[in-house]
Amino acid sequence: MCGIIAYIGKQKAVPILLEGLRQLEYRGYDSAGISVIQKEKIITLKAVGKVVELQNKIGERDFSGKIGIAHTRWATHGKPSDKNSHPHGDCEGNIFLVHNGIIENYQELKNILIKKKHKFLSETDSEVLAHLIEDFNKTLNFKKSVLEALKLVRGTYGLAIINKNEPDKIIIARNGSPLILGIGKDEFIVASDASAVVRHTDKVIYLGDNELAEITADDFEISNIKNKIISKKISKLNWTVEESKKGGFSHFMLKEIFQQPEVIGNGLRGRVERFLLEESVPMLGGLRMVEKRLRKIKKIVIVACGTSYYSGLVGEYMLEEYAGIPTEVEYASEFRYRKPILDSSTAVVAISQSGETADTLAAIREAKNKGALTLGIVNVVGSTIARETDAGTHTLSGPEIGVASTKAFTTQLVVLALWTLMLGRQRSMSNVMSKRIAQELKKIPKLIEGILKKSKEIQKIAKKYSSAKDFLYLGRKYNFPIALEGALKIKEISYVHAEGYATGEMKHGPIALIDENFPSIFICPKDSVYEKNISGMQEIKARGGKIIAIATVGDKEIARIADDVIYIPKTLEMLTPFVSVIPLQLFAYYFGVAKGYDVDKPRNLAKSVTVE
Numbered sequence: 124m125c126g127i128i129a130y131i132g133k134q135k136a137v138p139i140l141l142e143g144l145r146q147l148e149y150r151g152y153d154s155a156g157i158s159v160i161q162k163e164k165i166i167t168l169k170a171v172g173k174v175v176e177l178q179n180k181i182g183e184r185d186f187s188g189k190i191g192i193a194h195t196r197w198a199t200h201g202k203p204s205d206k207n208s209h210p211h212g213d214c215e216g217n218i219f220l221v222h223n224g225i226i227e228n229y230q231e232l233k234n235i236l237i238k239k240k241h242k243f244l245s246e247t248d249s250e251v252l253a254h255l256i257e258d259f260n261k262t263l264n265f266k267k268s269v270l271e272a273l274k275l276v277r278g279t280y281g282l283a284i285i286n287k288n289e290p291d292k293i294i295i296a297r298n299g300s301p302l303i304l305g306i307g308k309d310e311f312i313v314a315s316d317a318s319a320v321v322r323h324t325d326k327v328i329y330l331g332d333n334e335l336a337e338i339t340a341d342d343f344e345i346s347n348i349k350n351k352i353i354s355k356k357i358s359k360l361n362w363t364v365e366e367s368k369k370g371g372f373s374h375f376m377l378k379e380i381f382q383q384p385e386v387i388g389n390g391l392r393g394r395v396e397r398f399l400l401e402e403s404v405p406m407l408g409g410l411r412m413v414e415k416r417l418r419k420i421k422k423i424v425i426v427a428c429g430t431s432y433y434s435g436l437v438g439e440y441m442l443e444e445y446a447g448i449p450t451e452v453e454y455a456s457e458f459r460y461r462k463p464i465l466d467s468s469t470a471v472v473a474i475s476q477s478g479e480t481a482d483t484l485a486a487i488r489e490a491k492n493k494g495a496l497t498l499g500i501v502n503v504v505g506s507t508i509a510r511e512t513d514a515g516t517h518t519l520s521g522p523e524i525g526v527a528s529t530k531a532f533t534t535q536l537v538v539l540a541l542w543t544l545m546l547g548r549q550r551s552m553s554n555v556m557s558k559r560i561a562q563e564l565k566k567i568p569k570l571i572e573g574i575l576k577k578s579k580e581i582q583k584i585a586k587k588y589s590s591a592k593d594f595l596y597l598g599r600k601y602n603f604p605i606a607l608e609g610a611l612k613i614k615e616i617s618y619v620h621a622e623g624y625a626t627g628e629m630k631h632g633p634i635a636l637i638d639e640n641f642p643s644i645f646i647c648p649k650d651s652v653y654e655k656n657i658s659g660m661q662e663i664k665a666r667g668g669k670i671i672a673i674a675t676v677g678d679k680e681i682a683r684i685a686d687d688v689i690y691i692p693k694t695l696e697m698l699t700p701f702v703s704v705i706p707l708q709l710f711a712y713y714f715g716v717a718k719g720y721d722v723d724k725p726r727n728l729a730k731s732v733t734v735e
C-alpha cells in the first residue's frame with residue numbers, strides 16, 4: 124500500500140528513485156511523485172497515473188541532486204490528483220515528505236494548524252505531517268521537530284522527509300508501515316519493501332515501530348521516539364535481482380503461476396523428507412522452540428485476509444481431519460473487534476504473504492495480549508508479522524509481484540500440510556499415514572507441471588467464455604475454499620462478478636441466478652464428495668446453466684454433463700487444492716488478458732494492505 128523510496132549518496136538520485144518506483148509500483152499505482160535537493164532548493168514533480176507518467180514529465184531534464192525521496196500512491200484520503208500525490212510540502216517549501224499509512228487524527232491536527240495560518244494544498248492526511256514538522260522547526264532542529272510532531276500523531280506511518288534547512292540528510296520514521304534501510308557502499312537506500320533495495324545492496328536494517336533514523340551520505344543513527352539512540356542488527360536480504368524481473372513472461376502473474384512447481388519444491392525440500400523417516404515426531408526448524416507448547420495446544424485459530432484467508436480454510440480441513448485439532452479460521456479484520464476467547468492453550472496462526480497486512484498484524488497483537496501462542500506462516504523474511512510472532516515457518520515462494528496472489532497461496536498450503544503432519548504426529552497420526560501424505564506431497568510439483576502444459580487449452584476455454592459477466596464457483600470440502608479463491612482471482616483481475624459457494628449451499632439461494640448466460644465452474648475431483656458435486660451439477664444443468672468442470676483425469680461421466688472439462692491429476696483428497704487451483708489461476712489470468720486489462724496491477728488494488 125503506497126511505495127516509498129529515498130536515496131542519499133554519491134550518485135544522481137533521480138534515476139535511482141525512478142527505478143525504485145518502478146519496482147514498487149505494485150504497492151500502489153494511481154499517482155507518483157519525487158522531490159530532490161538540488162543547489163539548496165527542493166524540486167518536486169508529480170504525475171497522476173503510473174510511474175511512466177512521472178518519468179515522461181521528467182523527460183530529458185537532468186537533475187544533479189544526490190538526495191531525494193519518492194512515492195507511488197494508493198489513494199486513501201483524496202482522489203488521485205497532482206495535489207494529492209506525494210511528496211507533500213510545508214507552507215514555505217522547505218520540508219517535503221512521503222508517507223505510507225494513515226494519520227487517524229489528521230483532521231484535528233489540521234484544524235489546529237489552520238488556526239496557526241498554515242495553508243494546505245491537498246485533501247490528504249499526510250500533508251498535516253509536513254506542516255506539523257514545519258511548526259516545530261521554527262524553534263527546534265530537524266530531528267527534534269520530527270520527533271515532537273510524531274508524538275502528536277495517532278495512526279500509522281512509514282515516512283521519509285527532507286528539509287532545505289538541513290540539506291545534507293534524510294530522516295525516516297516508522298510506526299506500523301514497513302521501512303527498510305539499505306546500507307550500500309557510500310550510499311543509503313530507504314524503501315517500503317525489499318524489491319527496491321535489492322539492486323543496490325543486500326545489507327539492510329528493518330526499522331521497528333516508533334523508530335527513527337537520521338541518514339547522511341556517510342552515516343546513519345537510529346533512535347526511538349524518546350530520542351534514545353539504539354543499535355540495530357544488520358540483516359541480509361534473501362531476494363535476488365533476477366527474482367524481481369519477469370523472466371520472459373508477459374506478466375508477473377503468469378511467471379508466478381509457472382513458478383509454482385519450483386517454489387513448492389523449495390518449500391518441501393529438507394522439510395517433507397523427515398516425515399518419510401521412522402523418526403518419533405519430526406519438528407520443523409522454525410517451530411522447535413515452541414515444541415512443548417504445541418503438544419498442549421487444544422485449539423487453533425487462523426487469522427488472515429483475502430487469498431491467505433482461503434488457504435487458512437483449506438488448513439482448517441487438513442488440521443481437523445488429520446491432526447485432530449479443533450480449528451477456526453477468522454477474517455483478521457473481524458477477529459480484532461470480536462472479543463475472541465483465547466488462552467495459553469490456543470495457537471493463533473497468522474497467514475500472510477507480505478507479513479505486513481495491517482489487519483492480520485493487529486489480530487496477532489490482540490492474540491499475544493490475551494496470552495495465546497502466536498505463530499506465523501509468512502513469505503517475506505524480516506517482515507513485521509514474521510518478527511512479532513512467537514515462532515513460524517516461512518513459505519519460501521520468493522517475491523510475489525503480481526497483485527493477485529498465486530504462488531503465495533500454494534506455498535502457504537505446503538506449510539499447512541507440513542504442520543498437519545507434524546501436529547498430527549504429535550498426537551495420534553500413525554507413521555504410516557504421515558509417510559503416505561508426505562510421499563504424495565513430494566509428487567505435487569510434477570503434477571502441477573503437467574497442468575501447466577495444458578495452459579493453451581485453458582486459454583481457449585477462457586476465451587470461449589469471455590462475454591460472461593458473472594460466474595458461480597462451486598466446490599465442496601477441501602475444494603470449497605478453492606471455489607472462493609477462484610472467484611476472488613477472476614474478480615480481482617477481470618472485474619467480472621463472481622461468487623464462490625459451497626456446492627451444497629447453492630440450492631439455498633444462488634441457484635436463482637442461473638440461466639444460460641451465468642456459467643458455473645465446478646471443482647469436482649474424484650473424492651469423497653464427488654457424487655454430491657455431480658448432483659449439484661445436474662441441478663444447474665436442469666436450469667440451462669453452462670458448466671465448466673475441473674475434474675480428475677479419466678472421469679468420462681463428467682464430460683457428459685459439463686460443457687467444458689479441465690482435467691487435473693489424481694492425488695490424495697487432502698492435497699487436491701494444490702492441483703485444482705492451478706486451472707482457476709490460469710483461467711482468471713487468460714480471461715483478464717483477453718479483456719485487455721493490466722492483470723499485474725488491477726484497478727483499485729495494491730499488493731500489500733498496510734492500512735486498516
Ligand code: M6R
Nearest residue numbers: 429430431475476477480527528
Ligand atoms: O500479504 P497478505 O497475504 O497478508 O495479503 C492478504 C490479502 O490482501 C491478499 O491475499 C489479497 O487478497 C490478494 N490480492 C489476493 O490475490
